[in-house]
Amino acid sequence: MMAVATLERDAELMLRVRDGDTESFALLLGRHRSPVIHFVYRMVQNQPVAEELAQEVFLRVYRSRANYEPTAKFTTWLFRIASHLALNWIRDRRHERGQESLDEATPDGMVRQVSDREISKEQAMVRESKFEEIRRAIHSLPEKQKAAVLMHKYEEMEYSQIAGVLECSESAVKSLLFRAYESLRARLAHMA
Amino acid sequence: MLNIKMTCPLQTGNADVLLDYCARSLDAERKAMLEKHMESCAECREMAGAQSQIWSAMDAFEAETISADFDRKLYNRIEELERVPAWERFWAPVRDYLQGQPAWRPVLSIAAASAVLVVVFVVRGDVPQPVIEPSGAIIDVRDVEQAEHVLEDLEMLRQFDAGSSGANAQKEVL
Ligand SMILES: [Zn+2]
Numbered sequence: 291m292m293a294v295a296t297l298e299r300d301a302e303l304m305l306r307v308r309d310g311d312t313e314s315f316a317l318l319l320g321r322h323r324s325p326v327i328h329f330v331y332r333m334v335q336n337q338p339v340a341e342e343l344a345q346e347v348f349l350r351v352y353r354s355r356a357n358y359e360p361t362a363k364f365t366t367w368l369f370r371i372a373s374h375l376a377l378n379w380i381r382d383r384r385h386e387r388g389q390e391s392l393d394e395a396t397p398d399g400m401v402r403q404v405s406d407r408e409i410s411k412e413q414a415m416v417r418e419s420k421f422e423e424i425r426r427a428i429h430s431l432p433e434k435q436k437a438a439v440l441m442h443k444y445e446e447m448e449y450s451q452i453a454g455v456l457e458c459s460e461s462a463v464k465s466l467l468f469r470a471y472e473s474l475r476a477r478l479a480h481m482a
Numbered sequence: 483m484l485n486i487k488m489t490c491p492l493q494t495g496n497a498d499v500l501l502d503y504c505a506r507s508l509d510a511e512r513k514a515m516l517e518k519h520m521e522s523c524a525e526c527r528e529m530a531g532a533q534s535q536i537w538s539a540m541d542a543f544e545a546e547t548i549s550a551d552f553d554r555k556l557y558n559r560i561e562e563l564e565r566v567p568a569w570e571r572f573w574a575p576v577r578d579y580l581q582g583q584p585a586w587r588p589v590l591s592i593a594a595a596s597a598v599l600v601v602v603f604v605v606r607g608d609v610p611q612p613v614i615e616p617s618g619a620i621i622d623v624r625d626v627e628q629a630e631h632v633l634e635d636l637e638m639l640r641q642f643d644a645g646s647s648g649a650n651a652q653k654e655v656l
Pocket of ligand 1: 525
């Protein structure tokens with residue numbers, strides 16, 4: 291949940307960036323680096339690409355600083371740029387691949403390593419297969435549904451904020467989410 | 483307050499109440515009302531059960547570790563950006579674009595230049611983005627694209643200020 295105080299703090303920092311304070315940009319980056327990269331990663335499902343796109347997101351924020359006005363929620367603007375770049379990348383990629391189904395494919399860069407060395411091999415395998423199932427199920431969602439679900443589930447954004455990012459009404463967001471979760475429930479029913 | 487009966491959220495198009503319930507973001511009063519409703523509504527009970535399960539199952543899709551040099555790379559790019567004077571940053575892509583048409587150059591003001599860019603934008607008919615190799619490296623981000631980015635970001639800000647929705651960001655993919 292994005293608290294009001296958080297939003298005000300971001301706007302305040304961005305205004306300082308506008309006035310040439312680079313320290314404030316570092317603070318903003320520190321606050322939003324992980325959420326942005328994680329969101330883009332789950333969208334494109336490729337970590338190197340996610341980091342490149344996230345670089346572009348922050349570069350665009352920096353480039354637009356002179357025109358920043360705190361009339362909008364900073365995070366909404368930030369995620370709008372992020373989802374915009376991620377959606378474009380996905381569309382271009384799909385176009386390149388000639389509409390082939392990526393549903394079952396393992397996207398590039400999806401070689402995962404289990405970071406926690408203490409868990410057993412079996413636990414790691416179970417965790418890995420769960421991860422893979424969820425990843426594929428999310429991957430199979432239409433892009434806008436996917437973006438809505440990722441912001442709702444992993445970024446804990448409210449409907450109004452997701453609506454701001456995706457530039458649609460709150461009821462459209464609820465409908466996107468309803469359909470997305472419906473597909474996920476159907477697809478992952480066996481995991482229950 | 484619990485005397486107020488909740489109408490079935492699934493039958494009134496308010497399934498978001500069930501999503502909120504499973505995300506544990508429902509306030510205490512509505513949570514109690516929904517739980518009361520679910521005592522007699524098998525459909526909602528079933529949906530909430532299934533939704534709760536996938537909600538927690540989705541935790542398995544963990545994010546990856548971020549590269550240690552992410553910030554350094556970003557600051558290098560910002561530094562590169564800063565080294566170029568502002569007018570040059572705007573003018574260079576236009577000049578590059580007009581290469582091969584030198585007769586135009588002397589008469590182009592910045593305003594005219596931006597008009598040209600807008601035309602480029604419209605003619606191309608798409609939104610520019612970085613070109614990414616399979617390896618993930620951004621290649622060949624040309625100056626024209628850079629200037630387009632600036633226009634695009636400003637446009638996003640402008641739309642934002644106007645509080646408008648829709649306009650030119652992303653196409654509907656539902
Ligand atoms: Zn019901």
